[in-house]
Amino acid sequence: MDEALLDKLETLADAAKYDASCASSGAKRRTGGPDGIGSTTGAGICHAYTPDGRCVSLLKILLTNYCLFDCAYCINRRSSNVRRARFSVEEVVRLTLGFYKRNCIEGLFLSSGIIRSPDYTMEQLMLVARTLRRDHGFAGYIHLKTIPEASPWLIEQAGLWADRLSINLELSSDRSLKAFAPEKDGTSIKAVMGQVGERILEAKEEKRRFSPAGQSTQMIVGADASTDLSVLETSDTLYRRYGLRRVYYSAFSPIPEASSALPVKPPPLQRENRLYQADWLLRYYGFTVEEIAAGGEGGMLDLGIDPKLAWALKNRERFPVDVNSADREMLLRVPGLGARAVDRIVEARRHTTLRLEDVARLSSGLKRARAFLIAADHHPGGLTDRADLRQRLVAPPKQLSLF
């Protein structure tokens, strides 16, 4: 690896880091065997963490950060003065294999600025994946960013080689997209999500390989005026209508060479965190968008407490619930109890009547849960309805960021 390639790596990693997704999960178990290289384990592995607390699982780079688009929130928009570089297909392949053999990564997450045309760009991305798989027997994880404006056949070719395809919606409303990303079109993004979703289902039924780990997307939070309610409504639609595996939320972060069209201020990390928690409630805890939003005010989530506690505090008439008899759905709504803890409670109580110390062994969130739970030797009494319950449960709010 020569100095010029190292420089490019720096530029094109820097240009790719605003994409929050880094998951390497969901692929079927597979190995490269004696002639290939690599394996996927299903769950994915984080090979390092950077001081921002984010996991480094895939080599996340752009093929190039030259771009014809002019999206205000993006560091690589054509009107930005950022330093530009471009990898060849072979260079990306070499870097991926080199880092993979040193056990630094699970695979590749490749995206790109739009050069020449969306089709040309998508084809280059597809060629990287194809070369890795076909010429090097690479069995590691490949996540390709899909260029929504590319022709359908190219997206389908990409799906033959990738484990996951993703298309970033970036902004939750069509109005914001029009204002900040003039070359993008919300309708065509969703059309491609629809196409990819349909193909994934078809391929599964017909036992063909097509993006087996599904598709995901990202929305930027805090760049435009969208409320949490509208962001979550969009997510809910994406999960239900397009069968997305994951929606990522990315707090809009100040970038070098920022556009004057958007706020330059520290990223709203706490808001991003609450959106992830709400997203989990949507997918695994049986909450609806309306219920989650009702826990906050004016379509925004309560930044001081997590959305499940916020909902519980506003619906205290449903508590306390008996840990020994309540159904799973209601236990999932108890603040402090996670889905795994609930499953273990349901299993354990078949054998014994649970006391508070038993629950303590099953869940690490008992401190918050005890005000909402009845156990064999415990009743919260008036605690559930105390006016200062919120204060008792929450340590004084602390901003996640350091400044």
Added chain:
Amino acid sequence: MHRIELKDGADLDGFRRALRGLVALGLEPGEVDWSGGAAPSLFGDAAPLPADAPPVSLPRAVGDLIGTVVCHRDPERYALLHRLVWRVVRGERDMLDHHADPLVHRLALLDKAVRRDLHKMHAFLRFNEVRDPANSESGGAERYVAWFEPDHFIVEATAPFFVERFESLVWTILTPVGSLHWDRRSLTIGPAAVKPEHLDRDDRFAEGWQRYYESTFNPARVNPTAMRAEMPRKYWANLPEAAAIPRMIRSAPARVQAMIEAEAAAPHRRNPDKAVAAMARQEPATLAELNRIILAADPLVPGARQAVLGEGPEGAAIAIVGEQPGDQEDVEGRPFVGPAGQLLTRALEEAGIERSTAYLTNAVKHFKFVARGKRRLHQSPTAGEVKHYRWWLMKELSFVRPRLVVTLGATAALALTGRSVPVLRERGPTGFGDWGGFVTVHPSYLLRLPAGEGVEQAYRDFVSDLRWARGMVESAG
């Protein structure tokens, strides 16, 4: 009191053997001392355990738990497992579902710690490439060495992961509690090792990784607590990239402040209007361009040797769409040259259509088959595959601009209409969007009919369909 002595580290076999003996003798956990240590004789003052005790039948989950927990450093691990097994064999078969039971809880914590340790070793171990020309074993090929310090006795337990992932490489993993060596064929488990010096001295990729790690960090999101929760300090010594962490954290606030204070820079004066406008014209503009794309693309189902393109003049009055290339078409790279194709050519002639004046193509461009010995048996494309190729077919027809599209068989009719068409019931004239259409059978259907009078009639019907289609074109022209 029975004193049992096991090997250092994770002695799964020794533990299993001892367990069988103890269960056979019906010894309670309270009567057994698992602490090992400097006992002169293997079993202290008690009678030796039977060497040929029968295996103990345990639920699978218990067996799995034993496998991980023996790797733990906790000196009490064997005693705790013995207590678990004691209760299981005495009737509590679903013991592990009692998540609130103090013993189960304690074992679950040990199990979790070992699993985490395994996971962190899979994650944080770094190989360095060593070039060792004197080493003949690897034939001068790439060789990789890693040093790692696990918390528990997990070195053997991690071997399957690394063998599976790096089966084609020669590598060595060194740790203070044992080592592994893989030569692309077999695994050697070796003794404890000491940390080698200057492992990454000659490895440019190690430097590349360092620079990647720093570049992928976003200073505006600095959150060292979250990082340390997943990557505690104890791992940093063996992670080359971790050397930069303190500096990255220290400089982050200033970097962000600079970004916030910087006035939005004047945008690049270059506004590539022409390039932006050209971007919209990316679709193939000619049939030849489209064909180049089709040739370069991979089959949806692997196997075919090549894509088989349509054949015939652009502007042909009749386009004939079949299903997909067969074995012979795949070999020759031309449509309708196999047995069904020859039958079609004959039928066209009898119907008064010169084959070379028509445009012949297939709904699906690649041959799909199952291999039976040397034979490649045709397999029909699925609806999803037809849809995948449809975009190309429609584009192709839009360049050819036929006056009439004749579909042969159900697949072609599906491709043109997007719905499944009962061909025998709907055969005859129809419309396919902008084009006039005609539905008929595929010649391979005629070839599959059982011999007899029906065959001749079916062939005559097919020819008369084609004649009818010719008539439609001529009357329209």
